[in-house]
Amino acid sequence: MPVLYDQQGDVFKEYRLASPFPTGAYPHDWIIGKDGTIIYFNNRFDADRMIETLERELAE
Amino acid sequence: MKAVTLLLLGCTKDDPVTQPTGDSTVATDSGDSSIDTAEDLPPWQALTGDCSAPADLGADTLVYEGGHQITSKKGDGPSTLFIELVDLEKDGDVVYGVGQGGLILFDFSDVSEVSEFAVYPDPDDGFPGRFHRVEKIGEGAVALVHRDFELRFADVSDPSNPVLLRDDLGGGREGLAAVGDRLYVSNRSQGGTLEVWDVSDLTDIVELDSHEGFGPNTWELSKTDDGWLYAADQSLGVLPISLADKDSPEAGQPVGDYAVQHIDVEGDALYAAMGSAGVGVFDRSDPAAPVLVTTLAVAGSAVQVAADGDYLFAADHEGLVAWDISDPLSPVAVGHQVSEQFALAVINEGATAWLGDWSIAGQWALTPGAPELALSNDLIQLPTDGGSTKVSLTNYGQGDLEIVGATGPEGVTLEMRRTTLESGASTNLQLSWTGGELDDTICLATNDPDEPLREITVVSGDNGGLGGPAPDFTLNDLDGNSWRLSEQLGHPVVLAYFATW
Numbered sequence: 001m002p003v004l005y006d007q008q009g010d011v012f013k014e015y016r017l018a019s020p021f022p023t024g025a026y027p028h029d030w031i032i033g034k035d036g037t038i039i040y041f042n043n044r045f046d047a048d049r050m051i052e053t054l055e056r057e058l059a060e
Numbered sequence: 061m062k063a064v065t066l067l068l069l070g071c072t073k074d075d076p077v078t079q080p081t082g083d084s085t086v087a088t089d090s091g092d093s094s095i096d097t098a099e100d101l102p103p104w105q106a107l108t109g110d111c112s113a114p115a116d117l118g119a120d121t122l123v124y125e126g127g128h129q130i131t132s133k134k135g136d137g138p139s140t141l142f143i144e145l146v147d148l149e150k151d152g153d154v155v156y157g158v159g160q161g162g163l164i165l166f167d168f169s170d171v172s173e174v175s176e177f178a179v180y181p182d183p184d185d186g187f188p189g190r191f192h193r194v195e196k197i198g199e200g201a202v203a204l205v206h207r208d209f210e211l212r213f214a215d216v217s218d219p220s221n222p223v224l225l226r227d228d229l230g231g232g233r234e235g236l237a238a239v240g241d242r243l244y245v246s247n248r249s250q251g252g253t254l255e256v257w258d259v260s261d262l263t264d265i266v267e268l269d270s271h272e273g274f275g276p277n278t279w280e281l282s283k284t285d286d287g288w289l290y291a292a293d294q295s296l297g298v299l300p301i302s303l304a305d306k307d308s309p310e311a312g313q314p315v316g317d318y319a320v321q322h323i324d325v326e327g328d329a330l331y332a333a334m335g336s337a338g339v340g341v342f343d344r345s346d347p348a349a350p351v352l353v354t355t356l357a358v359a360g361s362a363v364q365v366a367a368d369g370d371y372l373f374a375a376d377h378e379g380l381v382a383w384d385i386s387d388p389l390s391p392v393a394v395g396h397q398v399s400e401q402f403a404l405a406v407i408n409e410g411a412t413a414w415l416g417d418w419s420i421a422g423q424w425a426l427t428p429g430a431p432e433l434a435l436s437n438d439l440i441q442l443p444t445d446g447g448s449t450k451v452s453l454t455n456y457g458q459g460d461l462e463i464v465g466a467t468g469p470e471g472v473t474l475e476m477r478r479t480t481l482e483s484g485a486s487t488n489l490q491l492s493w494t495g496g497e498l499d500d501t502i503c504l505a506t507n508d509p510d511e512p513l514r515e516i517t518v519v520s521g522d523n524g525g526l527g528g529p530a531p532d533f534t535l536n537d538l539d540g541n542s543w544r545l546s547e548q549l550g551h552p553v554v555l556a557y558f559a560t561w
Contacts, residue, residue: 003537004535004543005536005538011531011535013534015530024549030555032545032553032555034552036549037529037530
């Protein structure tokens with residue numbers, strides 16, 4: 001599993017803008033769909049919803 | 061062919077990431093914060109007036125009285141700078157802090173001129189890494205734990221010259237609680253053990269036993285005066301531990317499915333720092349089976365709590381949050397203040413709190429009565445072709461918060477359903493944008509005495525949010541390999557953003 005170092009925080013800042021609730025607190029989870037669109041965002045870890053989102057995306 | 065790519069994106073606090081206030085209690089992808097959406101609420105009304113602070117604002121709720129910014133660089137090289145105060149203890153006028161650099165002892169005898177007694181171990185003997193917990197273990201002594209390397213005991217009766225009493229090498233330890241002549245140490249290795257140490261004779265500190273079957277991911281232990289410990293466990297939640305036999309602690313049933321980082325107990329109330337989920341308030345009238353009564357929202361991520369007398373404080377990364385707990389199971393928000401750096405640790409004595417704010421140890425005084433505005437965010441993107449979004453406003457203070465005026469750039473309409481918020485209440489500011497290029501600020505004027513004029517930056521853009529295109533990026537992993545998001549097209553990608561503290 002790749003661990004990427006966002007040294008300047010640029011990616012976080014850009015995704016913060018792209019979030020419906022662009023909060024500053026960590027952690028943040030996003031899921032990007034197969035076509036490159038954002039299909040999930042949460043600032044809490046919600047395994048059930050993430051799995052559901054991924055299964056739905058993989059089934060399509 | 062892999063089906064899903066999981067990318068962990070991380071930063072450290074040294075990174076210049078803006079840390080705005082955030083409504084991190086909202087966990088939804090609906091695009092609506094669910095605040096002020098009931099049909100019986102007042103209609104949206106356009107905000108008018110200018111952006112001028114009221115003339116008579118009164119006293120602020122939380123005031124920084126003084127402290128010490130650690131600036132001295134010890135030894136050679138930048139890595140020896142003492143930072144990241146992650147735990148505090150206090151003994152009279154001496155405040156102990158641990159973090160990157162070991163133990164630091166502050167002299168708070170004069171809050172207007174706080175200074176360092178000493179850093180321990182002596183930085184000139186080498187950088188010790190990050191110590192995580194500090195606990196008083198008797199007159200003039202402390203226990204320190206380093207998650208990766210050791211448990212250490214030091215004589216700090218002369219705070220200018222700490223002396224090693226004993227160290228015991230071994231990683232996995234984290235939580236500390238001294239109860240009488242025993243020190244309990246949680247150890248995450250081997251599935252979660254609880255060590256019992258005899259600290260009755262500081263010249264002969266010995267480990268008595270190590271018991272299995274405790275929290276596998278315990279970050280801290282909190283003691284009570286009625287024979288219980290509570291483990292703050294990231295996996296189990298709140299784990300009650302009976303000390304009916306002080307040398308044979310017994311783990312009870314964990315309570316709740318919460319990632320708990322820190323606990324403090326005041327009487328029959330237990331307060332748990334639960335990260336972005338806020339602060340959990342538990343009724344522990346049955347000490348073996350605490351019951352979650354309510355959860356208190358914080359703007360950031362609650363990492364430590366401190367309860368004493370009538371007041372509860374939380375360090376939430378963003379700053380300091382305070383509640384009146386004169387009714388212990390029904391806390392009332394009385395103060396919120398964004399701190400200078402990054403709030404990680406807090407202790408209190410009644411209405412006075414000491415905050416570990418990255419590299420600042422500061423003393424704060426609470427004066428209940430004033431309103432305190434927290435914004436869910438201070439940076440908003442609006443679609444280039446027009447649209448609307450919402451910012452939530454919460455009153456963390458005690459007095460009524462009044463929105464007395466607002467101004468924004470041309471083309472941006474500002475609306476609220478109500479402009480008076482009682483203590484603890486939230487409402488939305490709705491921003492509507494006609495479209496075009498935008499890079500400006502909105503000004504809100506309130507009667508919050510600390511910061512009566514607040515700015516929200518608004519920019520146009522089309523990153524899209526949910527359903528929109530994910531911003532592309534290229535980052536290196538820890539092995540130096542380059543990863544570009546757009547190269548992952550064709551299968552879902554999970555991005556998990558975290559930071560290293």
